[in-house]
Amino acid sequence: MTPRHPYFDNGGRPIALAHRGFSLEGLENSMKAFQAAVDLGYRYLETDAHGTRDGVAVALHDETLDRTTDATGLVAERDWDSVKAARIGGVEPVPRLDDVLGTWPDARINIDVKGESGIRPVAEAIERTRSHDRVCVGSFSADRRRATLKLLSRPVATPASEREAIAWLVGTWVGADAHASLGDVDALQIPWRKGPVPFLFARQIEAAHAAGREVHVWTVNRRDHMVHLLDLGVDGLVSDRADILKEVLVARGQWA
Missing domain, CATH: 3.20.20.190 (Phosphatidylinositol (PI) phosphodiesterase)
Known part of the structure; x- marks a missing residue:
């Protein structure tokens, strides 16, 4: 992309x-x-x-x-x-x-x-x-x-505001036009879950990419969550644990 x-x-x-x-x-x-x-x-x-x-x-x-x-x-x-x-x-x-x-x-x-x-x-x-x-x-x-x-x-x-991003995520489940609903923003910056319930899946990431938008996720501090989200194909991770995130990306050959 x-x-x-x-x-x-x-x-x-x-x-x-x-x-x-x-x-x-x-x-x-x-x-x-x-x-x-x-x-x-x-x-x-x-x-x-x-x-x-x-x-x-x-x-x-x-x-x-x-x-x-x-x-x-x-x-x-x-x-x-x-x-x-x-x-x-x-x-x-x-x-x-x-x-x-x-x-x-x-x-x-x-x-x-x-x-x-x-x-x-x-x-x-x-x-x-x-x-x-x-x-x-x-x-x-x-x-x-x-x-x-x-x-x-x-x-x-x-990036889209959190309300815009979540509205868009909901829209992907009901067949809304991904291009139109994202308007003039370049990226979605969102939490990948609320409490224990995830609401970001590969389907939404693929839809965002099809619409030419990046997906950045915050605030991801656990190693297993980082790996999971990178495997899903997210474009960016926001983390308090910059040390752990670097280790994960280096191990995957994805550190810039």
Whole structure:
């Protein structure tokens, strides 16, 4: 399958995405975690983004600083000077998205726009760093994704929202037109199961490929699950255990 966008060009091998970088120390979305993934040989990093009150895009999953840092409060209600003083796990600063994009210019970054506050700041960070060919911009909200893309001067890769992806999965069981129902997105990024119940099977992957779309699955941390999904033919895996995922892909001769 010919990639729809340069972001997906991985030499025909599955895309391995380091979820919020790689850290077994609770330092998710820190520059240290991203560097650890790069040091493992990862070409693809996954991160989340919010915007500060004064319009700075930061790499952070939660809308507040409470869970992952030694500070508290909503990111969208604090200025960057305040947010940059917070420490992830008490030790690592919260990075700007510009820093993530600029520090590793050869890395490809999957960005999940988590809140309304992040729409314009994320777009502006991509514009400043001219990262259009190496980012994939998505969101759990299709409206938020579209609003971000609308602000960009050039197209970027983009996945369906979770709701769109699950609606499409259901549609494959009732004979819906796979091409039409996927609209303008390039990929499906989905959990492969809810709790113990899987809802992603070879049939859906084949349908996505027939429609020219990739299938990336999150968040896959067990070795046996990785092997199972790769055997099904998924195009990418998002994992907290970048170390295990690399071992699996190396053993299969699929590490890029």
